[in-house]
Amino acid sequence: MEAAEFDKFADEYLAIHTDNLKISGERPDYFARYKIDELRRRWSREKRPEPRAILDFGSGVGASLPHLAQAFPSATLTAIDVSERSLEISRQRYPELGARVLYSGRGDLPLEAGGFDLVFTACVFHHIDADQHVELFGRLRKLLRPGGVLMVFEHNPVNPVTRYIVATCPFDENAVLIPGPVLRARLRAAGFAEADVRYTGFFPHALAALRPMEPWLAPVPVGAQYYAFAQA
Numbered sequence: 001m002e003a004a005e006f007d008k009f010a011d012e013y014l015a016i017h018t019d020n021l022k023i024s025g026e027r028p029d030y031f032a033r034y035k036i037d038e039l040r041r042r043w044s045r046e047k048r049p050e051p052r053a054i055l056d057f058g059s060g061v062g063a064s065l066p067h068l069a070q071a072f073p074s075a076t077l078t079a080i081d082v083s084e085r086s087l088e089i090s091r092q093r094y095p096e097l098g099a100r101v102l103y104s105g106r107g108d109l110p111l112e113a114g115g116f117d118l119v120f121t122a123c124v125f126h127h128i129d130a131d132q133h134v135e136l137f138g139r140l141r142k143l144l145r146p147g148g149v150l151m152v153f154e155h156n157p158v159n160p161v162t163r164y165i166v167a168t169c170p171f172d173e174n175a176v177l178i179p180g181p182v183l184r185a186r187l188r189a190a191g192f193a194e195a196d197v198r199y200t201g202f203f204p205h206a207l208a209a210l211r212p213m214e215p216w217l218a219p220v221p222v223g224a225q226y227y228a229f230a231q232a
Helices: 003-007 010-020 028-045 065-071 084-093 130-143 160-167 180-189 205-217
Strands: 053-057 076-081 099-102 116-122 144-155 194-200 225-231
Touching: 028 065, 028 116, 028 144, 028 194, 028 225, 053 065, 065 076, 076 084, 084 099, 116 130, 130 144, 130 180, 144 160, 144 180, 180 194, 180 225
Parallel strands: 053 076, 053 116, 076 099, 116 144
Antiparallel strands: 144 225, 194 225
C-alpha cells in the first residue's frame, strides 16, 4: 500500500474512473452511492443502534463521504488514507464532512482504539499485499467498539465484466482481486466473530429496471461486487 501509487492518480482519479466505467453505463457516483445504500439497508434490517462514529478507511478523494453523511446524519465521520494528495482533494470537495487522517501504511493506525461503531472500506484491499490483510483487519478491529462492524466492499473476480474493468483501469494496474470466501476467511483469522458475504451489482444500467431483484440474488456469487459484513 504505497502512497505514491495513489498520489500520482489523485488529480485525475475521477476522470479516469468515469472513462473506465463507461461499459457499465453508470458514473462513479452511482457506485459510491449504492454501496452506502446497501450498508444503510443492512444496518436498518438488523435494527442496530445508530452509529456515533464512522471511519472511512482508504477514503481516497472522498467519494463515499457525502453518502455516509446522508445515510447516518448523527454520526461523526473520519476519513483515513495513505495518499496525502487524495486527502487534500477530499477536503476541497467536502470541507464540512469530517476529519482527514494521513496513514503511513505501516504499523498501528493513528486513531483511538475502540473509537468507532462502524468502519467502512470500499475497493481498497485489492491494492494491499495479501500477506498484510489479516494483520490490517486486526488493526481495524481494534478501532471498533464491542459489537462494532467492519463493512468491506470488493470486486468479485468471478465476474467477467469486473475483471475487464479492473484490467483496463490505470490505477488498478497492481490490483489483485480477492474471492469472497478468501476475504471472509481472512476476517475470521483477524478475530471477527462473524463475517457474512453478500454479492451485489448484478445488472448494468441497461437492465436497471431489474435491480430491485438484487437483494434476493445476494447469496449468488456472480455479482460484479460483494461485501463482507463483519462484527467485532
